[in-house]
Amino acid sequence: MVESTVPEADASSSAVRLRGVTKTYDSGVMALGPLDLDVKRGEFVSLLGPSGCGKSTALRIIAGLAAPSIGTVELAHHDTERRGSHRIGFVFQEPTLMPWATVRDNVRLPLKLARAPVADAEMRIGAALDQVGLAEFARAYPRELSGGMKMRVSLARALVTDPDILLMDEPFAALDEITRFRLNNDLLSLWRDLHKTVIFVTHSVFESVYLSERVIVMTARPGRIGAEFRITSTEPRGEEFRTSAEYAAFCREVSRALAPSYAGQAGA
Amino acid sequence: MKSPQDLIRFLLPVAVFAAGLLLWEAIVRAYGIQPYVLPSPLLVLKTLVADWPILSQSLGVTLLTTLEGFVAAAVGGVVLALLFNQSKWLEYSLFPYAVVLQVTPVIAIAPLLLIYLQQQTAVIVCAWIVAFFPVLSNTTLGLSSVDRNLAGLFQLYGASRLQTLLFLKLPAALPYILGGLRIAGGLSLIGAVVAEIAAGSAGAGSGLAFRIAESGYRLNIPRMFAALLLLSLAGIVIYGVLALVSHLLLRRWHESALGKDS
Numbered sequence: 001m002v003e004s005t006v007p008e009a010d011a012s013s014s015a016v017r018l019r020g021v022t023k024t025y026d027s028g029v030m031a032l033g034p035l036d037l038d039v040k041r042g043e044f045v046s047l048l049g050p051s052g053c054g055k056s057t058a059l060r061i062i063a064g065l066a067a068p069s070i071g072t073v074e075l076a077h078h079d080t081e082r083r084g085s086h087r088i089g090f091v092f093q094e095p096t097l098m099p100w101a102t103v104r105d106n107v108r109l110p111l112k113l114a115r116a117p118v119a120d121a122e123m124r125i126g127a128a129l130d131q132v133g134l135a136e137f138a139r140a141y142p143r144e145l146s147g148g149m150k151m152r153v154s155l156a157r158a159l160v161t162d163p164d165i166l167l168m169d170e171p172f173a174a175l176d177e178i179t180r181f182r183l184n185n186d187l188l189s190l191w192r193d194l195h196k197t198v199i200f201v202t203h204s205v206f207e208s209v210y211l212s213e214r215v216i217v218m219t220a221r222p223g224r225i226g227a228e229f230r231i232t233s234t235e236p237r238g239e240e241f242r243t244s245a246e247y248a249a250f251c252r253e254v255s256r257a258l259a260p261s262y263a264g265q266a267g268a
Numbered sequence: 269m270k271s272p273q274d275l276i277r278f279l280l281p282v283a284v285f286a287a288g289l290l291l292w293e294a295i296v297r298a299y300g301i302q303p304y305v306l307p308s309p310l311l312v313l314k315t316l317v318a319d320w321p322i323l324s325q326s327l328g329v330t331l332l333t334t335l336e337g338f339v340a341a342a343v344g345g346v347v348l349a350l351l352f353n354q355s356k357w358l359e360y361s362l363f364p365y366a367v368v369l370q371v372t373p374v375i376a377i378a379p380l381l382l383i384y385l386q387q388q389t390a391v392i393v394c395a396w397i398v399a400f401f402p403v404l405s406n407t408t409l410g411l412s413s414v415d416r417n418l419a420g421l422f423q424l425y426g427a428s429r430l431q432t433l434l435f436l437k438l439p440a441a442l443p444y445i446l447g448g449l450r451i452a453g454g455l456s457l458i459g460a461v462v463a464e465i466a467a468g469s470a471g472a473g474s475g476l477a478f479r480i481a482e483s484g485y486r487l488n489i490p491r492m493f494a495a496l497l498l499l500s501l502a503g504i505v506i507y508g509v510l511a512l513v514s515h516l517l518l519r520r521w522h523e524s525a526l527g528k529d530s
Contacts, residue, residue, distance in 0.1 A: 065420045090424055096417040099521045100439045112435070113425045141521050161425075 014076060015041040015165055015197040016062055021071030022222070023057050030222040032057050034071065037216070037225070041076060041164070044191055044198045046208035048254065049218030049226075050261050055201045056093075058223065059167050062199065063090050076164060084116030084124070089158030089196075091168040095150035097142040103129070103153050104138040110161045128160040131190060148179035152186075159190070165197045172207070181242075184210060188237050205258060209250045210242060217257045227257035307490040315490040316497065323479065323491075327498050330460055330475040333388075334506070337395020337456040342449055344396065345403025353411040353437070354429070370401040374459055378466035387467050391475075394463035399456035406448030410441025443522050446514040453506040461499065476502075 022033035032054030039045050047055040060066040062073060075087060097106045107128055111121040129135045132152040142150055151171060158166060172180045188211060191198055202208050208215045209231055217227040231250055233241050241247050289309045295301070296308040303311055316323065348366070352359035374394055381390040414437055422432050464477035476495050483491040518524060 060420075063424055065424060086425060088424065090421065092417045092420075094417065096415060096421060098418065098436070098439065100442070101521075109421070109435070110425045113422070113427045113431055143521060143523075 013041055014038050014074070015043070016076070016199065017074040018058075018062070019072045019074075021058070021061060021068045021073065023054060023061065023066065024069045032061075032223045033068075035224060039197055039199060041197055042195050043214065044200065044212050045214045045216060046200045046202055046212040047216050047218060048202055048205065048208045048258060049223060050220055050258075051203060052221055053218045053261065054221060054223030055218055056169050059090075059169050059199065059201050062165075063088050063167055065090075082116075082162075084111040084114040084121065084161060086110060086114070086161035086163050087165060089161060089163035089166045091151075091154050091158050091166070091171045093170045093173055095142065095147075095154045097150060097153055097157075099142050101141075102138065103134060103140050103142070103145070106142070106153055107156045107160050109157060114161075124160050124162075128156040131159055131194075132156045132186070146179075147175050148183060151175065151183060155187075155190075159194070163196065165199070168198065168200045170201055170203065173202070173204075180207070185238065187211065205251050205255050209247060209254055210237065215254055217254060218261065220261045220263075226261060227254075229254055229257070304487045304489050307493055311490050312493040312497065316494040319491055319494060323476070323495060323498060326474055326476045326479045326495070327502065330457075330464065330477065330499070331502060333391050333460040333464075333475060334395060334457045334502075336392045337399055337459055338453055340392065340396040341399035341403055341452050341456055345400045345448065345452070346407050346445060348400075349404050349407035349411060350433070352408055353433075366401060366404055369397055374398050375462050375466065378463045381463070382467055391460055391463040391467060394466075395456040395459035398459035398462075399452040402451040402455065403445070403448040406444045406451075407441055410444025411437050413444070414440045443514075443518055443524060446510075446517065450507065450510045450514060453510045454503055457499070457503050457506060 016037065016039040018035055018037040020034045020036065022035070023031045025031060031052075035058060037058075047058060049055045057066060061068050062075075064073075098109070101109075104125060107125050108121060111124065116124075125138075126135070129138055132155050134149065134152050134156060137145065137149065142153065145153070154171070172183050175183065184207065187198075190196075200208070200211060209229075212231055215229045215231060216225055217229070218224065219226040229250065233244075233246055235241055235244065235246075293308050293310060296306060307315070348362070352363065374397055377397065378390070378394050381393055384390075385393060418436060418440075419432070422436055427435070460475065461477040464475040465481050467478070476499055479495045480492050480499075483489070483495065
């Protein structure tokens with residue numbers, strides 16, 4: 001259904017490259033960096049860190065929603081001429097839907113703003129809603145949906161532009177555990193099917209280990225890279241993996257690396 | 269009127285109203301109060317029927333003025349808020365004067381307007397002055413209370429200023445705008461009445477408020493009450509219509525309209 005735009009030969013090249021990126025607020029507080037980060041095409045990377053360590057800021061800088069104070073951001077070339085295609089899909093912590101629009105119209109937004117041809121848009125909206133399992137709810141309004149379903153709409157809206165890079169800012173933090181597990185699994189299968197590059201910001205060790213190929217542990221403000229873990233599993237990610245000794249060992253290691261980031265914080 | 273609770277909530281004010289009328293009628297009869305001091309409710313009703321040709325014509329005049337003032341206030345308030353939202357400099361330059369216009373009592377401005385403007389125009393301008401401010405301030409508030417992340421999303425997808433205005437800011441501001449219009453409806457009636465009374469004391473006029481002033485001079489107190497009754501009813505109907513429009517526009521998505529039909 002969805003074609004990969006990444007040629008095999010380029011599969012190992014960088015999708016995102018940050019060099020010496022810092023963010024200093026007007027108040028003089030340094031929130032981030034300096035940060036060097038390389039994310040390969042098709043890779044699933046988590047940025048893990050305490051609140052206020054600048055991981056969301058890093059994501060906003062990659063998306064172009066905020067400018068770095070110093071440093072450079074390079075994104076891989078987006079090689080499509082298709083109207084309504086977009087290099088980046090962004091999923092916020094809240095569903096961030098337009099309450100006055102139906103599910104379908106919410107998903108349509110990026111295509112409408114790009115003035116994509118109507119027939120093409122309708123097809124893509126249908127495909128995106130199928131991908132997140134919400135085809136039946138196309139005509140519902142956001143207030144009629146549960147928290148998990150709203151998040152799925154938000155995900156469909158990010159996917160409808162067929163982005164190369166999916167940026168997710170603690171997207172499942174506000175959901176209950178069962179819903180979060182289901183969305184984790186659905187996200188993994190979407191990632192395997194669609195070959196997107198995913199940068200996933202979270203403060204949950206378990207979530208980051210469960211989802212990612214690589215976990216980047218960030219230090220407390222100003223956020224820098226504290227440690228990196230490559231998560232390799234012998235079995236496919238799923239409920240089996242979640243209860244395996246392998247998974248527990250990774251979580252323990254990552255937690256240990258994260259502990260210094262919380263040192264000195266009240267209540268840590 | 270589904271539950272007994274709803275029925276009671278509807279019946280109680282009606283009962284109070286009926287009791288008040290009965291008491292009023294009884295007092296007027298018991299003490300033999302003259303109609304030119306205090307007419308009985310029954311006499312007011314009779315006057316309303318007997319004077320209907322002249323009163324209904326005046327009602328039409330006042331309603332038309334109110335409508336014109338309301339439309340001017342709605343358009344003026346929303347357009348001004350949109351301009352302010354697009355240009356900070358314009359907002360800084362003009363907003364203080366909008367406030368000045370709002371806080372100066374319209375009853376004090378009306379006689380001046382009557383000197384410089386034709387009477388009909390002056391009356392509409394009065395209605396506008398009183399009614400436009402709530403529309404302006406509510407719309408301004410609505411336009412600036414857009415979800416920050418949604419705004420970020422529009423930025424990410426390269427939305428133009430016009431697209432952001434049409435697809436994000438205006439829909440987000442709609443509940444606020446409608447709230448402003450609901451206040452403006454009643455206020456434009458007040459503005460029209462105040463201006464008519466000011467004009468009435470100067471001579472010509474034909475609206476309901478003019479009838480009240482005129483009846484006062486002629487000690488035709490029953491007609492004063494009848495005209496007052498019509499003004500109240502007009503105010504209630506205006507509010508009801510605007511509340512209904514607001515409910516119909518918002519019922520699918522906005523919190524304020526929830527629970528009424530779900």
